[in-house]
Amino acid sequence: MNKLLLIGGAVSAPLFFAVAIVQAFTRTGFDIRRHAISTLTLGDLGWIQSADFIVTGCLAVLAAIGIRSLLQGGKGGAWGPLLIGIYGIGMIVAGLFRPDPGLSFPPGAPEGMPTSMSSSAAIHSLAFFTAFICLVAACFVFARRFAALGDRSWKTYCIATGIISPLLIAVGMVMNSWIGVIMGCAGLVAFGWVSALSVRLRAEVSRA
Template identity: 30%
Template sequence: MTRPPAGLGATASRPQPLNRILLGCGAAAGPVFIATFLVTGAVRADYDPMRHPVSSLALGPGGWVQQASFCLNGMMYLAFAAGLVRTQGRRCAPLTGILLVAAAGAGQIGAGIFITDPVSGYPPGTAHVLSGYSGPEALMHDVAAVPVFLGIPAAALIWARASARHRCHCWALYSGATAVIMLAGLALTSAAFAQAPALAPVGGLLQRLTVGTGMTWLSALAIRYRIATGTSTG
């Protein structure tokens, strides 16, 4: 039998189709979101994926695609969190970690509803240096990003601790590394979008690496639980 994730013991319920679908949403959410912004960024005129943030794809013509992508991603992570609760319950997965995953999903929905301000010269004709918020919508967008860029690494740290406690050392190391990389990436990305000369030209790349790191970990987490629950005998 496959060794269960940290905390997933014999008390786990037998796998149910709905549970597997919900956990599958967690596995697919990141790849779908990343593929969408990679394709959209590659075909958008005057948009430089190396420099410009993902959120800027919601600005201008066709911006609804990125807004929809944010919302879909958020709903998939909320479904994933529900799957963790249904499949494992409090005894088998860190409850605080599950809540942080749900908060990240809610944050993505908020990021889709509220549109960011122009950053780093996109759309064309806007200032390269953001001197202030143009209105409450951009502020709400940034607030919505907090549970994504801080909540995911926090969840990774929680799972790292739980995994270490259950002697799942490889998963603990991966989760801890994810948290460190995301927090470092957030710091560098923030400096880049504040127009630090050495980092501004690669701000978009730094953000994509940060987001990709966190979402890859979430996909791996979902796959890990899905496999374990599929082999559990209850």
């Protein structure tokens, strides 16, 4: 059962970015250099990206349940899956609430940035950043676990992910261009870590 749950985590990042990338190249008016992936939730076809957030979050929650069962009583077995589970819930909430239109997307939206933030946009932003912060914290929780196991490569990978992903977010927030690309790379690093971790832990189950 744990192996099945971990498959959810393994496919979560590839699924999220496959759906987002297809839309980035097909949605009228969307420019990844100016628009964050979250804005794909807007417009007539916005339900596709909203569903992408929700499904990805559900898969992460399932993975967290599997990780909890697998590591119960061991190092990282409490906080690690809890933080990944909160990440999943944050992604679900981010899919249920949408950001405000702006920068001419969707077509017909104001040309500039929104001058105020709606309650929906505020909840979306809070949910996403809570999810992201929890992922960063989870990276360091699992870095300790792999350090205790003597696995230096995975310890380094976890630490690098926990440093690089928030650094990219910080860079994206101060840049006036390529924000979508930079933020997307931050998500790719962090979400991809969840998928890689799920594959790694699933291999542990198989060896056991």
